[in-house]
Every structure is written in C-alpha cells, then in structure tokens.
Amino acid sequence: MGVSVGIDLGTTFSAVAYINPKTKHPEIIPNGEGSRITPSVIQFLDGEMIFGSEAEEAMAAGEPDCVATFKREMGNDDPYCYIDGVPYTSEQLSGFLLRHLKEEAEAALGDTIKDAVITVPAYFYSREREATINAAKAAGLKVKKIIDEPNAAAMAYGLEHWRENARILVYDLGGGTFDITLVVMGKDGQLSTVATRGNHKLGGRDWDARIEDILLERFEADTGLDLHEDSEAYAIVRGLSEGVKKQLSAMSTMRVAASFPGFGKSTVPISRQEFESGTSDLLEQTGALCQAVLDEAGLSTKDVTDVLLVGGSTRMPQVPAYLQKMFGKRPIAHVNPDEAVALGAAIQSSKETETYTSLSVQVIDGKKKTDMGSVGLGVRTAVKPAKKLSGVGVMTLRETTAHAMGVVAINDEGDRYYNEIIIPANHPRPVRAAKRFRFYTHPRSDNELDLYVLQGDSENPVDCQIPHKYVVSGIRHVKRGEIAGTVIRVQYSYDANGVIHIQARQEDDTKDLPVRQEPVPESTYRFGRPVASGEVTDGVGFLQAGERRDVVHKYKAVNFSNAEWIRFDRITYHPSGAEFNEPSVHVVANDEKIEFHGYNVSAMDEGVTYTIDGNDDFDIECEINTSTIQPHPGGHLYISLGIISANLTQDGGSIFLDGACVKTVGPRFTLRMSLTDGGKYEVYVNDVLAGSKTVSAADSIDVVFGFTHESHCCSILSHAYISDIKMLQSSGGSDEDESSETDTWDD
Numbered sequence: 001m002g003v004s005v006g007i008d009l010g011t012t013f014s015a016v017a018y019i020n021p022k023t024k025h026p027e028i029i030p031n032g033e034g035s036r037i038t039p040s041v042i043q044f045l046d047g048e049m050i051f052g053s054e055a056e057e058a059m060a061a062g063e064p065d066c067v068a069t070f071k072r073e074m075g076n077d078d079p080y081c082y083i084d085g086v087p088y089t090s091e092q093l094s095g096f097l098l099r100h101l102k103e104e105a106e107a108a109l110g111d112t113i114k115d116a117v118i119t120v121p122a123y124f125y126s127r128e129r130e131a132t133i134n135a136a137k138a139a140g141l142k143v144k145k146i147i148d149e150p151n152a153a154a155m156a157y158g159l160e161h162w163r164e165n166a167r168i169l170v171y172d173l174g175g176g177t178f179d180i181t182l183v184v185m186g187k188d189g190q191l192s193t194v195a196t197r198g199n200h201k202l203g204g205r206d207w208d209a210r211i212e213d214i215l216l217e218r219f220e221a222d223t224g225l226d227l228h229e230d231s232e233a234y235a236i237v238r239g240l241s242e243g244v245k246k247q248l249s250a251m252s253t254m255r256v257a258a259s260f261p262g263f264g265k266s267t268v269p270i271s272r273q274e275f276e277s278g279t280s281d282l283l284e285q286t287g288a289l290c291q292a293v294l295d296e297a298g299l300s301t302k303d304v305t306d307v308l309l310v311g312g313s314t315r316m317p318q319v320p321a322y323l324q325k326m327f328g329k330r331p332i333a334h335v336n337p338d339e340a341v342a343l344g345a346a347i348q349s350s351k352e353t354e355t356y357t358s359l360s361v362q363v364i365d366g367k368k369k370t371d372m373g374s375v376g377l378g379v380r381t382a383v384k385p386a387k388k389l390s391g392v393g394v395m396t397l398r399e400t401t402a403h404a405m406g407v408v409a410i411n412d413e414g415d416r417y418y419n420e421i422i423i424p425a426n427h428p429r430p431v432r433a434a435k436r437f438r439f440y441t442h443p444r445s446d447n448e449l450d451l452y453v454l455q456g457d458s459e460n461p462v463d464c465q466i467p468h469k470y471v472v473s474g475i476r477h478v479k480r481g482e483i484a485g486t487v488i489r490v491q492y493s494y495d496a497n498g499v500i501h502i503q504a505r506q507e508d509d510t511k512d513l514p515v516r517q518e519p520v521p522e523s524t525y526r527f528g529r530p531v532a533s534g535e536v537t538d539g540v541g542f543l544q545a546g547e548r549r550d551v552v553h554k555y556k557a558v559n560f561s562n563a564e565w566i567r568f569d570r571i572t573y574h575p576s577g578a579e580f581n582e583p584s585v586h587v588v589a590n591d592e593k594i595e596f597h598g599y600n601v602s603a604m605d606e607g608v609t610y611t612i613d614g615n616d617d618f619d620i621e622c623e624i625n626t627s628t629i630q631p632h633p634g635g636h637l638y639i640s641l642g643i644i645s646a647n648l649t650q651d652g653g654s655i656f657l658d659g660a661c662v663k664t665v666g667p668r669f670t671l672r673m674s675l676t677d678g679g680k681y682e683v684y685v686n687d688v689l690a691g692s693k694t695v696s697a698a699d700s701i702d703v704v705f706g707f708t709h710e711s712h713c714c715s716i717l718s719h720a721y722i723s724d725i726k727m728l729q730s731s732g733g734s735d736e737d738e739s740s741e742t743d744t745w746d747d
C-alpha cells in the first residue's frame with residue numbers, strides 16, 4: 001500500500017516522520033542506527049557511499065572524500081565537489097541522501113514509501129525548489145508537496161497548542177540557513193503564512209567559523225605555529241569548533257585542548273561571553289530580518305503573540321535572550337527544534353493539494369503589495385485560549401511566496417530597465433497571473449520570445465534572481481495591415497511548491513505555445529545599465545540587432561530600437577535582367593535617422609513603417625532633407641503621418657490632407673504631429689499648423705517613410721534623409737494591458 005512521509009532535508013541534519021496509523025499522530029521514523037536525526041553527510045569510500053553519523057565522524061577525523069552542507073548550493077548547476085575526478089552537484093548529492101533516508105525509513109516501517117512531503121527553507125528560490133524536487137525524483141521518491149520549514153514547524157507546534165488568532169513568529173536558525181516567518185492560527189486548524197524573510201547563507205556554520213577564528217588565534221599564540229599555513233593543524237581546529245560551540249551552550253567557560261604535529265598538546269581557554277560578543281552581529285542580522293517581516297505585515301513587536309524557536313542553533317543561549325529583549329517575552333521552546341520540521345511535514349503528507357487563488361494586490365506608495373486584508377491580517381482580533389486540536393485531519397496550511405515575481409521592463413522614459421512586479425512577495429500560493437502584450441512577428445524570423453522572469457523585490461533587475469531564461473516558440477506570423485503584430489498572453493504562476501511556471505498563448509487560442517528553459521545568459525548585467533541601443537546591438541549577447549524579442553513591457557518612448565519598424569519588401573531582380581539594373585538602394589534606420597541612398601533604382605518600394613494604435617497618445621517630430629535626391633521623373637520620397645502624405649523630390653513638394661494640398665515645402669523642413677486631448681491629430685510644418693483631423697479611437701495610424709518609384713524608368717537616388725526623429729507615446733498607450741491580470745487559465 002505504501003506510506004506517506006514527511007522529510008526534513010536539512011543542511012546539517014535530516015529527519016523522516018509519518019503519521020502513525022494507530023495513534024493518528026506524527027512520529028519520527030528512526031534511522032538504521034536507531035537515531036531520530038541523520039547528519040546530512042556523505043563519505044565516498046571504495047566506490048560506495050556512507051551516510052549519516054559514520055560519515056560525519058570520518059569527516060571530523062579528517063578522512064578524505066566526505067561532503068557536507070551541500071544544501072547551501074542547491075539549485076547551483078556547478079559541481080559542488082569532485083570525487084576521484086567525478087563532479088557532483090548539490091542536487092545529485094541530495095538525491096543520494098534522500099535515497100538513503102528513504103531506504104532506512106522503509107526498513108524501519110517494513111513498508112514502502114508511497115510519496116513524500118519535503119521541506120525547504122521558506123526563502124528558497126524557484127530554482128532551489130526545483131532542484132529539491134529533481135533530487136527526490138532521482139532518489140525514487142514521489143514528491144507530494146514541497147513545504148516551507150517554518151510552516152512545518154508551526155504545524156507541529158499548533159497541533160498541541162492551537163490558539164485562534166495567535167500570530168506566531170517562527171524563528172528557524174539551522175546549521176546553514178535562517179528563516180523567519182509570521183504565521184496566523186485561524187479557525188480550527190487553519191494555519192496561514194503572512195510574511196517570510198530569510199538568509200539561506202546564514203546558520204550555525206557561521207557561528208562555528210567565529211569559534212574557529214578565536215581558537216586559531218589562541219592556539220597560534222600558545223604554540224607559536226602559523227596554523228593558517230598548516231592545513232593539517234587548521235583542519236584539527238576546524239574539527240573542534242562546532243563541538244566547542246555546543247559545549248558553550250551548556251557552560252560559560254571551558255578549556256580546549258588539541259595536539260598539533262611538531263608541537264604536541266596545547267590548551268587554551270574560551271568563554272561564552274567572548275563567543276557571544278564575537279558573534280553579536282550575526283544575531284543582529286536575524287533581528288533585522290524579524291523586523292522586516294513585521295514591517296511587511298504592518299505589525300509591531302507587541303503584536304506578536306509568541307516567538308517559536310526552531311533549528312538546532314536556537315539552543316545557543318544568546319538566541320532566546322536576544323529575542324526576549326526584542327519582543328519583551330520569553331520565546332517558546334515547546335517543540336523539539338530538531339524534529340518539529342519533519343513532524344509538520346508528516347502532518348502535511350496526509351493532505352491533498354490545494355487549488356489556485358487569484359491575485360490579490362494593492363498599490364501602496366506606488367509599489368505593488370499583497371493585500372494583507374485578504375490573508376486574514378486586516379483586523380487584530382483577540383487571541384483565544386490554547387486548545388489541543390482534535391487531530392491532524394483538521395489542519396490546513398496556506399503558504400505564501402517568499403519572493404516577488406516580476407519581469408524585466410523599461411521605464412516610462414525609456415532609458416532604464418526595472419523589475420515590474422507581477423506577483424508581490426507574501427502572496428498566498430498557488431497563484432497565477434496573466435499579462436498580455438503585443439509581439440511583432442516577422443514572416444522570415446523564427447518568432448521566438450525570450451522571457452526574463454525575476455524573483456525579488458528590488459527595483460533593479462540585477463539585484464534579483466533570474467530563475468531561467470524562458471523561450472516561447474511556435475508563434476505564428478500575424479499580419480495586421482501594414483504591420484505584423486500579435487497579442488501574446490503570458491501566464492506567470494507560483495505553484496503550491498513555490499516553483500515558477502510560465503505558459504504562453506497567442507491571441508485567444510486555447511492551446512499553450514511551447515515554452516522551453518534555457519540557462520540564463522551571462523550578459524544580464526545589461527539590465528542594470530541604461531537602455532542604450534548601440535550597446536544592445538554590438539554583440540553584447542542575446543539581443544539580435546534590429547530584432548526585439550525580449551519581453552520588455554511598457555514601450556513608452558518609441559525609437560528604432562524598441563519599436564518594430566517594418567521594411568518594405570525589396571525587389572531582388574529587375575525584369576529586364578540587366579545586371580546594372582540590380583537595385584541597390586539602402587535604407588538605414590537607427591535611433592536618430594532614416595537614410596535612403598543608392599543608384600540605378602527602378603520600380604521599387606523601400607522604406608520603413610510603424611503603426612500607432614488608435615488608442616495611443618502619440619507625438620512625432622522630425623526633420624526632412626530631400627536636397628540630394630537626383631531629379632528623375634517618377635521617383636520620390638514618400639512620407640505619410642497617418643492623416644497627411646507627401647511626395648517629395650529634390651526640390652521638396654506638396655503636403656496633402658484628404659487629397660487636398662495644405663502646404664508646399666522646400667527640400668528642408670520640419671514635421672510634427674500630435675494628438676490633442678479631444679482626439680484630434682494636428683500636423684505642423686515648420687511649426688505652423690498645416691492641417692488637422694479627428695480620427696476614431698479604433699483607427700490605427702501608419703507612419704511611413706519610404707522611397708517609391710512607380711514607372712519602369714530608372715531613377716538615381718543619391719541620398720535623402722529624415723533626422724531628429726522623436727516619437728513619444730504616453731503611458732495610456734503602453735503595449736501591455738494591465739487589466740488582463742486576472743485573465744488566467746488553468747493547467
């Protein structure tokens with residue numbers, strides 16, 4: 001039949017638990033040695049792997065090929081270690097450990113494991129969660145769900161001590177990670193996370209390192225040896241530090257003895273007081289994160305009902321002392337900090353998965369935030385007396401996202417990239433949100449779309465995590481009038497495990513487009529720099545010259561690098577077959593200028609066009625110079641700003657509105673078109689109003705700069721240019737439609 005288990009896959013210790021079918025209570029499953037927790041250490045020995053305390057002892061004795069704390073590099077695809085020249089990633093090592101834990105638990109239970117809930121630090125990013133799932137799969141485990149360690153601990157605690165409306169701050173300081181999470185106990189076993197922060201590179205190991213520094217200094221003073229240069233002696237001191245730290249949790253002073261090769265025995269003193277003052281900055285780092293969580297939830301330290309201690313490092317006496325000072329009450333240590341997480345995971349293993357919630361955000365000071373009212377924190381209700389829940393069956397867990405999810409966007413001025421948040425941090429998960437935007441397809445391109453999803457709150461994309469580069473393919477070419485454009489809907493989701501999923505659909509299709517993951521390119525540093533087109537096209541990386549394929553929302557200032565200008569088709573042959581008639585006109589468009597130059601031109605249409613959506617608020621300004629066009633009948637520079645058009649030769653020409661000439665110009669002049677508030681387009685020639693027209697909001701307007709030649713006779717075009725082109729589009733006309741955020745789809 002198989003058993004569902006909960007697994008705490010810790011940096012330093014791991015534990016497995018299940019719901020005992022007789023007692024209906026969560027229980028730890030002891031490992032093969034009868035221990036309730038297993039050190040997360042592996043030793044590679046003679047082609048085999050040894051796990052747990054045996055491997056830990058081997059490592060402490062300085063034996064080779066021992067690996068530990070690999071969880072710290074979860075999600076990193078670079079090798080964590082090389083054993084006999086073979087590289088192993090953190091994910092692979094975690095897979096080996098999980099297989100071992102599974103086998104030992106199966107032996108203890110005398111049954112197979114059907115599926116497992118595995119815990120991760122709340123602060124794990126999508127990539128780290130994905131790596132955990134992959135490790136479990138490699139270990140032959142079916143993952144029922146990934147839950148956050150503090151939430152699991154809160155469940156184990158809540159089972160025995162439920163107090164409706166209590167706001168519990170779970171302070172989880174383990175061996176390698178720190179998580180701080182605020183949970184609310186709702187009605188009858190409904191546990192909800194409100195806010196969470198953490199630092200997954202901060203834990204007991206950092207306190208060990210400080211002990212190591214103190215001891216190295218003392219031993220060096222006592223022996224006169226340079227221990228920093230002596231790897232064997234250094235390893236001896238390092239091997240002592242964790243044990244010394246643990247002993248200092250129980251005694252205030254102690255003497256540490258060690259034997260060094262070439263010197264003999266040395267004994268040095270160390271006191272808890274020295275240790276505490278040498279590590280106070282580490283505790284303060286945790287305190288700052290506590291404060292950040294309270295700020296996010298809009299609470300003060302007084303509003304916290306209780307602080308729950310989880311993780312082996314909370315056994316250091318300075319931890320509860322520090323928290324008591326901060327919160328004015330003694331933290332609770334009712335749970336076994338080593339076991340609570342696995343027990344909570346076991347409770348969750350008896351649950352079915354929940355359904356998606358819709359996005360619930362509010363904008364505070366211009367920043368998108370989770371609507372706290374919707375997560376049950378709006379009102380501060382009185383805490384009811386503690387009670388024992390009737391059983392694990394009544395408990396439900398609602399988790400939140402530790403990291404906001406956003407996409408790389410360009411600001412209104414068009415000069416800077418920023419993180420446009422789609423799903424704010426601390427939003428209940430699973431959740432999905434969709435956005436739609438226009439994508440300009442091309443008949444001869446593969447029409448793929450790169451998506452840069454971000455995890456993090458920072459405005460600056462460079463300070464955020466990019467889980468993967470997602471590439472949407474299979475977009476069909478859609479031609480709309482003169483311009484090829486289509487609507488792509490992208491759905492961003494956090495699943496119940498906190499893993500990101502990206503889906504895309506074209507127009508109103510009901511089928512998803514293929515989306516593949518690619519490694520994040522090295523060159524994403526450019527998102528931290530001003531938007532500069534020259535830089536983008538000179539081979540920095542993944543932006544193809546002349547092609548915009550990134551999902552960069554909110555095109556505002558339009559220029560030639562962030563709007564798709566469509567080139568007219570060029571004639572590639574001449575009907576006469578004469579070689580000299582091969583057309584060689586070039587249209588060069590960059591941010592400042594469109595240039596036409598060439599010779600021996602016949603029957604051609606060449607130029608660029610841009611379509612302004614009828615709803616867009618738009619201004620365009622340019623200077624035109626036709627003086628170098630060689631006079632030849634039939635050939636002319638053609639300009640159209642939607643409501644007006646002009647055929648221009650070397651001497652200039654006439655400007656028409658609805659077929660009527662409204663202005664004659666010389667070879668050099670300026671043109672400006674803007675949309676008035678009343679929905680009327682006005683055209684100014686050399687700053688004098690030449691004509692105006694009201695167009696319906698539904699009508700789009702084409703801006704065309706081209707060279708045309710209708711007859712078959714030759715024309716010689718030497719040079720014409722349009723310069724100082726400024727096109728400004730106001731925020732009302734962004735290419736993305738905010739209102740569509742709720743337009744999500746299932747599966």
Ligand code: ADP
Nearest residue numbers: 010011012013174175176204249311312313315
């Ligand atoms: P993780 O979840 O990261 O595996 P644990 O919650 O199991 O970590 O905590 C392990 C950490 O707790 C280690 O750094 C260990 O040194 C520390 N630790 C365990 N017992 C004590 C103690 N009595 N005093 C101080 N630190 C302790």
Ligand code: MG
Nearest residue numbers: 010174311341
């Ligand atoms: Mg832990």
